[in-house]
Amino acid sequence: MGTVDLQHVTKRYGNVEVITDLSLKIEEGSFTALLGPSGCGKSTLLRMIAGLEEITIGSCFIDGVDQTETPPSKRGTAMVFQSYALYPHMTVRQNIAFSLSLAHASRQVQAQQVERVSKMLQLDQLLDRRPAQLSGGQRQRVAIGRALVRDPKVFLFDEPLSNLDAALRSQMRVELAKLHQDVKTTMIYVTHDQVEAMTLADKIVVLDKGVISQQGSPLELYNQPANKFVASFIGSPAMNFIAAELGSKNGNAYTVTLPGGHSASIATRGGTASGNSVDVGVRPEHLRLGAAGAAGTSFDGKVGIVEQLGNSTLLYVDTPAGTLIVEAEGNLKVAVGDSVGLTLDPSRSHLFGADGKVI
Amino acid sequence: MAVSDASGATTGVARKSSRYNWSEVIVAALFVLPFIVVYGVIFVWPTIQMVWLSLHNAPLIGPGKWVGFDNYVKLFKDRLFSVAFWNTAYFVLLTVVPSTILGLLIALGINRLKGWAQSAILACFFIPHILPVSVVFRIWGWMFDSQFGILQYPIEAITGDHLPVFRTLPLFMPTVAWITIWWGVGFNILLFIAGLRNISPEIYEASELDGATRWQQFSRITWPLIWPVTVLVLTIQLILQFKIFDQVYLFGNGGRVDATMTLVQMIFRNAFQKNMGGYGATVAVVLFAIIVIFSVLQYQLLRARGGEK
Numbered sequence: 041m042g043t044v045d046l047q048h049v050t051k052r053y054g055n056v057e058v059i060t061d062l063s064l065k066i067e068e069g070s071f072t073a074l075l076g077p078s079g080c081g082k083s084t085l086l087r088m089i090a091g092l093e094e095i096t097i098g099s100c101f102i103d104g105v106d107q108t109e110t111p112p113s114k115r116g117t118a119m120v121f122q123s124y125a126l127y128p129h130m131t132v133r134q135n136i137a138f139s140l141s142l143a144h145a146s147r148q149v150q151a152q153q154v155e156r157v158s159k160m161l162q163l164d165q166l167l168d169r170r171p172a173q174l175s176g177g178q179r180q181r182v183a184i185g186r187a188l189v190r191d192p193k194v195f196l197f198d199e200p201l202s203n204l205d206a207a208l209r210s211q212m213r214v215e216l217a218k219l220h221q222d223v224k225t226t227m228i229y230v231t232h233d234q235v236e237a238m239t240l241a242d243k244i245v246v247l248d249k250g251v252i253s254q255q256g257s258p259l260e261l262y263n264q265p266a267n268k269f270v271a272s273f274i275g276s277p278a279m280n281f282i283a284a285e286l287g288s289k290n291g292n293a294y295t296v297t298l299p300g301g302h303s304a305s306i307a308t309r310g311g312t313a314s315g316n317s318v319d320v321g322v323r324p325e326h327l328r329l330g331a332a333g334a335a336g337t338s339f340d341g342k343v344g345i346v347e348q349l350g351n352s353t354l355l356y357v358d359t360p361a362g363t364l365i366v367e368a369e370g371n372l373k374v375a376v377g378d379s380v381g382l383t384l385d386p387s388r389s390h391l392f393g394a395d396g397k398v399i
Numbered sequence: 400m401a402v403s404d405a406s407g408a409t410t411g412v413a414r415k416s417s418r419y420n421w422s423e424v425i426v427a428a429l430f431v432l433p434f435i436v437v438y439g440v441i442f443v444w445p446t447i448q449m450v451w452l453s454l455h456n457a458p459l460i461g462p463g464k465w466v467g468f469d470n471y472v473k474l475f476k477d478r479l480f481s482v483a484f485w486n487t488a489y490f491v492l493l494t495v496v497p498s499t500i501l502g503l504l505i506a507l508g509i510n511r512l513k514g515w516a517q518s519a520i521l522a523c524f525f526i527p528h529i530l531p532v533s534v535v536f537r538i539w540g541w542m543f544d545s546q547f548g549i550l551q552y553p554i555e556a557i558t559g560d561h562l563p564v565f566r567t568l569p570l571f572m573p574t575v576a577w578i579t580i581w582w583g584v585g586f587n588i589l590l591f592i593a594g595l596r597n598i599s600p601e602i603y604e605a606s607e608l609d610g611a612t613r614w615q616q617f618s619r620i621t622w623p624l625i626w627p628v629t630v631l632v633l634t635i636q637l638i639l640q641f642k643i644f645d646q647v648y649l650f651g652n653g654g655r656v657d658a659t660m661t662l663v664q665m666i667f668r669n670a671f672q673k674n675m676g677g678y679g680a681t682v683a684v685v686l687f688a689i690i691v692i693f694s695v696l697q698y699q700l701l702r703a704r705g706g707e708k
Contacts (some may be wrong), residue, residue: 092604113610129623138619139609223536355439 041103042116042226043068044089045085049098051084051250053082058084059250059352066194066243071227073218073241075234075273081250082230086196089228099392103193113139118187119196122203124179126171126186132158133167136185157185160222177208184219197229201236213239234274238262246270264309268396271321277354280327282320282361286313292389294399296320300360302338306389311399313335313391319397321390324367330381331373337381339364343374357382443549452680459676470681479657480682483665486572490643490661493576495636501580503585503625504633507617509588510595521592525585532582532645539578540565565650571659575646582646583639587632594628595621608627630701634694641690662686 043064051059058081066072074082089100091112093155099108107115126135136157137150145153146187158164161181171179180200197216201209217240220227231237236340237244238258245255246269254266258274265271272278287295293307296318306320332340341359347369355366357380366382374380391399453470475479500661509521527535542550545563554562564570598621606616644663651659660668662682670679 056519090608094609112604112608117608119605119608121601121605123599123601125599125605127602127606128621138606142610142612142619186605186609 041068043101043103044228045101045104046085046089047099047101049085049088049100050096051081051088051093052096059088062250062252064117064245064252064255066226066228069224069226070243071229071241072243073237074228074230074245074247075237076234076247076253077232077273080247082232082247083198085247086119086198086228086230089115089194089232090117090196091115092119101148116193117196118190118192118194119152119198120180120183120187120200122199124171124183124203126179126182128171131168131170132163132174132185134184135171136163136189139190142285143248144185153189157189160188160219161185171198176204177212180204180212181215184216188219188223188257195225195250196285197227199230199232202233203299209236214225216240234276238274246276253310264398265390266320266398268321268392271390271392271398275323277324277365277367279321279323279390280364282322282364284318284320286316286318292317293386296391298338298361300339304338304384304386304389306386306391308391308399311391311393311397312399313393315394317394319392320384322384322388323390324365326385326388327364328365328383328385329366329368329372330383332379332381334381335385338384339382341380341382343376343378343380346374348372355380415587449680449683449687452677453684455677457677457678458674459670463677466677470678471685473678474681474685479660479665482657483682485702486647486659487641487643487661489572490576490579490647491637491640493573494579494631494640495578498580498584498587498636499629501584502584503591503629505584506588506591506595507621510592517656521588524588528585530582532649535578535582536646538648547705555570566654568655568658571651571654575650576636578650579640579643579646583636587636590632590635591627594625598624627702630698633701634698635695638690641686641693662689 044064046062047066048063049059049064050057055217056200062085064085075087076082084093088095089102090105091110095108099106101107102117109301127138130138133154136154137145140150140153155164160168161184163178163181163185166174166178166182171182174182183200200216201212204212213236216229220240229237229240241258243255244258244261246253246261248269254261254270256264261270261274265274265279268281272281280382280398282298284296287297287303289312290305292310293305294313295303295305297303298320304320327338330337339357339359339361341357343363344358344363345356347354347356351370353368353370353372353374355368355372355374357364357366359382364382368374393399452463454465454467455463456466456470505524509517509524512520530538542548543564545551545561545566550564551561560619562570564574602620603616606620611619642663643661644667647659647661648664648667656664663686666679666682666686668679669675669682673679
């Protein structure tokens, strides 16, 4: 078990509304990432599920039981904090066993549970150390161990990897993914890092200013963003947006005139445009690099900046549509100032209306 | 250090000599000198003088006659010293632990408040600490005044009559101790609040999720984490209260002064009122030794116990 169902949840601090009428269902055993920029309300939402914040309006059901008024320890949730929040005066063993000791579990049970969890997280050599004697990654594992020992229905992670360096972060990401495969417990994971969300989660909920902007699988969000906010937030480097003039509609596609005079036919996702201008969204890897002035080219431009990342090359090309980012192959021979032609892939391009929603 | 070649060794030596060149040593000495001079003049030298004076039968100012440890022998036979010692010890007992506990309890309460209410209440508790002792004496003198003191109403309700608290020997020390706690608890509160603010709120949230009750949060988290501050407060209070003088002197004035005498009062009386500098210095040396021994012992013992937890 471990379903979470938030129904019409609103959270206010005084007159400031941080979550507005939000409803969300989280399936049993899923790994859901709550993704959004700072201040979008994702941590608040997680803390409301944990019971650390009161819900102003609405209800929170866990396993079908209304837990809105239930104290945090009785909800069957366990949380891993950004700062780890380990008890600094206790050893790793005492930290992990703390909840059991509060519940007056026998010493034998405590020892068994600590052994089980510490083996799972490779903490068995560190049990007598204090948090101050551990590295960042080890502390993170203790925090996870402390959550794990409670055998919760739902794991809540509040940006757990943001205090770690890049190498350790990717290592811990793999460990978390493995942990989820092993325990198969529902996990809700708050992050502002879209890479973490994309790699770990089977469902991503993108939040913007306290409302759900879009929810779906990582690839759904990547390939079919519902609006400009999601399109720009998911994917690195971010999607290019090109202001274009709307032309005629042929079946399911609009012909648009791009800055510089070239035109392209881009399929809609079933919507109809209003007004005569749209934003064309195209990801850096969906812009093809060619010779300047070649037939079929969408834009001609000059290379402004070259970033060689080894496995790919990022080009910042100055075009009539502004600076566009292009992702090309890793061993590309190109220099700053070179004239290039860019062709957008119409089948991988998106049309956004004036309201920012996809057409 | 292994040096591979001669030039390397030369470089090493050159570096070493440049690191300790004389101009830097002189500059360093100039920076340190003011402290050494001030510390020497106002602490080390007077302390040596005090010990020296205690070995003489001498007035406060001027030469005296060497008597060796006679003053100490005389002191330990002096009935007034025994009274002063036990009065001081009793006062320390009545103030140090209660003012620490009270400070912690009030700090815990204030720490739960937020915003302006927290600042306002903290200020209320801290204001007495900035009052001079004469004002404290006046305030509580009036409050306990046996004729018109406001506290005579509850006293009368309990005892059936007005009571001259500062002239009733069994009540004298507890009352002065209470006034001292009221006067100084603000400082303890401040130290405890600083300590409590060092404990991350997320630790309490984590313990809430772990199922800790409010009492368990205090006993298993706050108390062990605030222990170093508690040791500090206890030690500061111990040193401070061993040196009790002003309040007892002011409130006891006109009463049975000998019965309420404390150690610093005894120093004052011998050195400044009877001009027995040597004997006064002897009491001072003994008090100095008591404070050093007790405070160092207490600090080390409590700190060690905290470390074992």
